[in-house]
Amino acid sequence: MAEKILMKGNEAIAHAAIRCGCDGYFGYPITPQSEVMETLMEEQPWETTGMVVLQAESETSSINMLYGGASCGKKVMTSSSSPGLSLMCEGLSYLAGAELPCLVVNVVRGGPGLGTIQPGQGDYFQACKGGGHGDYRMIVLAPASAQEMYDFVDLSFELAFKYRNPAMILSDGVIGQMMEKVELRPMKPRWTNEEIIKNMPWATTGKTPDRKQNVITSLALDAAVHERLNHTLIAKYKQMEDEDVRFENVQCEDAEHVIVAYGCMARICESTIEMARKEGIKLGLLRPITLFPFPKKEINRLVPHLKSMMSVELSTGQMLEDVQLAVNGRIPVNFFGRLGGIVPSPEEVLEAFKNSINK
């Protein structure tokens, strides 16, 4: 019988990190995700698995500690919230450019600027469209429960190492702070240095006489080399779209209208669907689990049978643009969003949906 423990989504991240063989966590306190590092410091995993946990002097520093750790082929992660992620964007661009795997958790709050410490989903563009400079993408996973907060840690590392690319868990203050029962998965041991040398031959593990030096860099001054690097990256992102799109489809098969929502808003919208169905409205829910790669093929598949779609977000409409791109003008794409940490009720979403199709 698997162990189930009541915990916050943020705490689930910490326990998952220790139990999936993470080598290092580097972070800086910020609301509403500080429980991640607090839990790790309380658990003292350096005494058990040998995992390093360090409070850095800033988010700028913690993301660059990830760059150092990831260069060594280690499983390293950080967590933060929106303003912290803005500081990390420089590092994320370098990590993506140097093709380094790592995990970054963003428990999103409302912006711009210092904004609010209440939940938000306004970092979608930053997460999915790069955020930092240059042509790069991250794998972005959006959990909708404390269990997914737990499970996506291991999954993120798996994908990050599969593609040698940063992965992000894009959560929000609701999922981070919410307490739910979480099933702890079996312990995975950390990789040994021998395993890292074997499986990550690119890592800076010390130059031995049997190989050339390993250099981790994103610098490519030669025009041809730079263009080739970018094509390599684009090919990876294409492969992600082919192999690793994840989504959940709730009552979409007979639906006339589909709501697209992720994270905490998907939880709310699930109730909206139920309410609509009781009223005889054929409403479905598409929950993107990977925000990048975005489930555009699934939207493409659904559109011919639909009268409209609606993106529901705790923002002014960011994922909306990806839905619109996938729909490509074939049906109306509507939007409903709240800000300031105001999480709409299922009734409010249903009302907004009805207004959107009757206007």
Next chain:
Amino acid sequence: MDVKDIIKPENMVYSKTPVLTSTTMHYCPGCSHGTVHKLIAEVIEEMGIQEKTIGVSPVGCAVFAYNYIDIDWQQAAHGRAPALATATKRLHPEKYVFTYQGDGDLASIGTAEIMHACNRGENIVVIFINNGIYGMTGGQMAPTTLIGMKTATSPYGRDAKLHGMPLKITNLIAQLEGTCYVTRQAVHNAAAARKTKRAIRKAFENSALGKGTSFVEVVSTCNSGWKLSPVAANEWMVENMFPEYPMGDLKDR
């Protein structure tokens, strides 16, 4: 005696260390970077730690340090090298980890990273090249630029009212409890270069002993940025830089 009789393998007393690659350096003629690279490579060879050393290169002229010292390298974002080195050393405590940073990288944009890495006493080595100017971007004012010194962004000379005073960051570093060895050296002549090499060796040895951070400043020239010949730049450095940045150990424990 003919020179040919002297130039024989058995008589060789100095040659390029194999830890230094044979790639021709991109640095300007007479640049101190090349000399410091060589000294680091020689220390790595003499200590037999090529397989155990990981370097972190900066943004600036030394960004390409990895082309010259034949070890594993990480190339950091501007100023962030101490953060990379922190994680690398903590995840690989058995390795020798060093950062190589210029004055813009370490004393301006990377001030937070270097201060906190040194304050935590990370068991890393920091090589700090201070030539009082931004070399790679074309000779702009650095935090360590001397008062009155002309640069591309202080064309009438550094004015304390306009630009602030030169930052003696090494003196600040020496105050931090986490550092065990803080020294200021130069490589303009053979005696100075030999002293610098001893300092670098001591710094690497310290990191293996877990004594804390070792910090080696090398007061250097940027003859292109200073618009002087290499030899004149060395003379200018002795005359002008040394009074502001005096040679010697600031801390050794």
Next chain:
Amino acid sequence: MALRGAIVVDTEKCKGCSVCVVNCPTQTIALAREVNSKGYNYAYMASPESCTGCTNCATVCPDTCITVYRIKV
């Protein structure tokens, strides 16, 4: 007993910076009138008989293009 030395300069790598010239205690080294393929007047032993093989030149050479030999006579 005296020391006799000699240096070999990798003339293609030498950038003619003169740092070795001024660091030579016996004025052995000078820059050649000829240039290498990059256009630098490279260093050479202008007075081979005065070289003691002290390695000062090689120690300060930023491009590590000097190899030093020494014998006791």
